[in-house]
Amino acid sequence: MRNGLVLAVAVLLCTFPVQAAEPNACAVPETLLPADNPLPRVAAAVSKTRELRITVIGTASSVIPGEGAASAYPARLEAALTERLPGVKVTVMTHTKPRQSAAEMVPELQKILVDEKPALVVWQTGTYDAVRGLDPEEFRIALDEGVEALHTGGADVVLMNMQYSPRTESMIAIGNYVDNFRWVSREREVPIFDRLGIMRHWSEHGVFDLYAANKDMATARRVHDCLGRALATLIVDSAHLSAQPPKASQ
Amino acid sequence: MPPAVQSQRDVRLDLFRGIALWLIFLDHIPSNIVSWVTIRNYGFSDATEIFVFISGYTAAFVYGRAMRERGLTVASARVLKRAWQIYVAHIFLFVIFMAEIAYVSRGFENPLFAEEMNILDFLRQPDVTLMQALLLKFKPVNMDVLPLYIVLLIGFPPLLWMLLRRPTVALMGSVAIYVVALEVGINLPAYPSGHWILNPFCWQLLFVFGAWCALHGAQQLGAVARSPVTLTLAVAYLTFALAIVPTWHFPRFGHYVPTWLAEFMYPIDKTNLDVLRFAHFLALAVLAMRFIPRDWPLLKSPILRPAILCGEHSLEIFCLGVFLAFAGHFAMVEISGRVYMQVLVSIIGIAVMIAAAWLLSWYKKVEGRSSGGKQQQPDADLAGGEV
Numbered sequence: 233m234r235n236g237l238v239l240a241v242a243v244l245l246c247t248f249p250v251q252a253a254e255p256n257a258c259a260v261p262e263t264l265l266p267a268d269n270p271l272p273r274v275a276a277a278v279s280k281t282r283e284l285r286i287t288v289i290g291t292a293s294s295v296i297p298g299e300g301a302a303s304a305y306p307a308r309l310e311a312a313l314t315e316r317l318p319g320v321k322v323t324v325m326t327h328t329k330p331r332q333s334a335a336e337m338v339p340e341l342q343k344i345l346v347d348e349k350p351a352l353v354v355w356q357t358g359t360y361d362a363v364r365g366l367d368p369e370e371f372r373i374a375l376d377e378g379v380e381a382l383h384t385g386g387a388d389v390v391l392m393n394m395q396y397s398p399r400t401e402s403m404i405a406i407g408n409y410v411d412n413f414r415w416v417s418r419e420r421e422v423p424i425f426d427r428l429g430i431m432r433h434w435s436e437h438g439v440f441d442l443y444a445a446n447k448d449m450a451t452a453r454r455v456h457d458c459l460g461r462a463l464a465t466l467i468v469d470s471a472h473l474s475a476q477p478p479k480a481s482q
Numbered sequence: 483m484p485p486a487v488q489s490q491r492d493v494r495l496d497l498f499r500g501i502a503l504w505l506i507f508l509d510h511i512p513s514n515i516v517s518w519v520t521i522r523n524y525g526f527s528d529a530t531e532i533f534v535f536i537s538g539y540t541a542a543f544v545y546g547r548a549m550r551e552r553g554l555t556v557a558s559a560r561v562l563k564r565a566w567q568i569y570v571a572h573i574f575l576f577v578i579f580m581a582e583i584a585y586v587s588r589g590f591e592n593p594l595f596a597e598e599m600n601i602l603d604f605l606r607q608p609d610v611t612l613m614q615a616l617l618l619k620f621k622p623v624n625m626d627v628l629p630l631y632i633v634l635l636i637g638f639p640p641l642l643w644m645l646l647r648r649p650t651v652a653l654m655g656s657v658a659i660y661v662v663a664l665e666v667g668i669n670l671p672a673y674p675s676g677h678w679i680l681n682p683f684c685w686q687l688l689f690v691f692g693a694w695c696a697l698h699g700a701q702q703l704g705a706v707a708r709s710p711v712t713l714t715l716a717v718a719y720l721t722f723a724l725a726i727v728p729t730w731h732f733p734r735f736g737h738y739v740p741t742w743l744a745e746f747m748y749p750i751d752k753t754n755l756d757v758l759r760f761a762h763f764l765a766l767a768v769l770a771m772r773f774i775p776r777d778w779p780l781l782k783s784p785i786l787r788p789a790i791l792c793g794e795h796s797l798e799i800f801c802l803g804v805f806l807a808f809a810g811h812f813a814m815v816e817i818s819g820r821v822y823m824q825v826l827v828s829i830i831g832i833a834v835m836i837a838a839a840w841l842l843s844w845y846k847k848v849e850g851r852s853s854g855g856k857q858q859q860p861d862a863d864l865a866g867g868e869v
Contacts, residue, residue, distance in 0.1 A: 263734060292596055292597035363600045364600075365673075365675060367677060368753070372749065396513075398814070400595065402623060402811040403623060408679075435819065438820075443814075445591065448593075452594045
C-alpha cells in the first residue's frame with residue numbers, strides 16, 4: 233500500500249505547474265484572449281464612421297449590486313476603449329435583467345438592434361441557466377438562434393460566459409453550458425470572452441481573492457475594471473483595430 | 483440452457499473500477515489541478531463509462547448466478563434490495579450537500595457573486611426541494627451516477643431473465659431502446675427543469691453491454707477483440723481522440739480541426755451517451771484486454787492492491803468519494819484554494835478512500851471468521867462486486 237501511495241504522490245507531483253511570480257496587475261495572458269474570430273462590422277464601423285456603438289446584454293453579473301453603473305464592466309469597457317481608440321466615439325449601452333435565461337433574452341434582441349443599432353453586442357449569459365439547471369441542449373439552441381438573429385440584424389457578437397465563483401463551484405454545474413458556449417462560438421465563428429477562464433487565472437495567480445465571502449466593494453470594482461479592460465483588448469484584437477497599447481491598471 | 487458463467491472473480495474489474503473511483507473523485511473536486519491526470523482530458527469518454535460498464539458486468543455475474551440457482555423471485559428481490567440501499571446512500575449524500583451549501587452561504591455577501599447565490603433558492607423552499615430530491619428529480623452537482631444506478635437496477639431483473647435465455651435478443655432490445663431514446667428524445671424529467679444529466683434510456687446500453695459480456699460476450703467477442711485489425715482500429719481511434727480533445731482546452735488549436743469534421747462530431751453529448759463516447763470506451767477496453775491479461779502478475783503485487791481494494795467496495799468508496807469531494811472543496815473555500823491545497827486535498831482524499839477500503843476488507847474478514855465460515859451471500863457491491 234505504501235508503494236501505491238508513493239507512486240500516486242510521484243504522479244501528482246509531476247503535474248505540479250511551475251508558478252511564475254507575476255506583478256500585481258490584472259494582466260491576462262494572450263491565450264485567454266484568442267482573437268481568432270473576426271468582428272467585421274466593428275472594423276467597418278470604426279474605419280467608416282469613427283464611431284463604435286456597443287450594447288451589453290446580460291444578467292445580474294453584469295452589474296455590481298449597490299454600486300452605480302459607472303463601476304461595472306460595461307462602463308469600464310467604454311472607458312478602456314475610449315482610451316485606446318483616440319478619435320473614435322465609443323458608446324456602451326447596457327440591458328441587464330436579473331434571472332433571465334438565454335432563451336428568455338432571444339426575443340428581446342430584435343428590438344434592441346432596432347432601437348440602438350449597435351455594431352457589436354456583448355452577450356453575457358449562462359449563469360442563470362446553470363443555476364436553474366435548464367436543459368443545456370436548449371441553452372445551446374438559444375445561443376445559436378441569438379447569434380444568428382444578431383448577425384442578421386447587422387451586429388457582431390461577443391459571447392461572454394460565466395464568472396469564476398469558487399465558493400459556489402461545487403453547487404452549480406456549469407460544465408455543460410461552458411462546452412455549449414464553445415460549440416456555438418466555433419460553429420458561428422464568434423469570439424468568446426472567457427470570463428470564467430480569466431477570473432480563474434486571476435484567482436490562481438493570487439491577483440484577486442475570489443474566495444472571500446465579505447462585502448468587499450473595492451475588490452468588486454477592480455475586478456470589473458479589469459474585466460472591462462480585458463474585453464476591450466479582445467475587441468481591439470479581434471477587429472484588428474489600430475489602437476493605443478493598454479495602460480496598466482492602478 | 484443457460485450458459486456457464488466463469489466462476490473465478492476477475493481481479494482486473496476491481497482494479498479498473500478502483501481506478502475509476504479515484505478519477506471520479508478527482509474530477510468532482512472543482513478547479514482541481516490534479517484532475518488534469520484523469521482520462522476525460524485525453525479522450526471522449528471518462529471514468530463514468532468504465533464504472534457503468536463494470537457495474538453491468540458484475541451485476542450480471544452476481545445476480546445471474548443467483549437467478550440460476552435460486553430462481554427469478556429471489557434474484558429480483560436481491561436486486562431491488564440493492565437498489566434500495568443505493569437510494570438510501572444517495573439521500574444521505576444529498577443531506578450532506580444541503581448542509582454544505584447552507585453553511586457556505588452563511589454570511590456570504592461578496593457583491594461579485596450575487597447572481598450565483600440564486601442557488602440558495604433551493605434552501606428557501608425546503609418542502610419542494612426535499613420532495614423533489616426524494617423523487618430523484620432534484621439532483622445536486624455530481625450526484626447523477628447513483629440515481630442512474632437505481633433506475634438501471636430496477637429494470638435489471640427482467641433484463642437478466644432475458645439475458646440468460648435469449649442473450650442476443652436482450653442486447654438488441656437494449657440497442658433499440660438506445661436508438662429510440664436518441665431519436666425521439668426520451669429522458670426522465672428533472673427539477674426545477676430539464677432532464678437527467680445521465681439519460682438512463684441511453685446509458686443502459688453500456689450497462690446491458692457489460693452484463694452481456696459477463697454472461698456471453700467474453701467468449702463470443704474474445705476472438706474479435708484480440709484480432710490485430712481491431713487493435714489497430716482502437717489505437718487509431720484513441721490517437722484521434724487524443725489529438726481532438728486538447729483543442730477544447732486550448733481554443734487556439736480549435737481551428738486545426740477541419741470544419742466538416744467539427745460539424746460531424748460536435749456536440750459530443752454525455753447526457754445521451756454519444757456514440758463517439760461509447761466507441762472511445764470500447765477502444766479503451768480492447769486495449770486493456772489486450773495488454774492486461776487475466777493472470778497478469780502485477781495484479782497480485784502490492785502496488786495495485788490499493789486500487790483493487792477500492793474497487794471491491796465500490797458503493798461505499800463511491801459515496802465516500804462524493805463526500806470527500808464536498809469536504810475537499812469546503813477545505814479549499816475555508817483555508818485556501820491555491821495549487822498546493824488542491825494537490826493536498828487530492829492526495830489525502832485518495833488516501834482516505836484506500837484506508838476505508840482496507841478497513842472494510844478487514845472487517846469483512848473478521849466477520850466471516852466469527853460467523854463460523856458460513857458462506858457469505860454474494861452481495862453485488864454497487865450492483866456487482868463482492869463475490
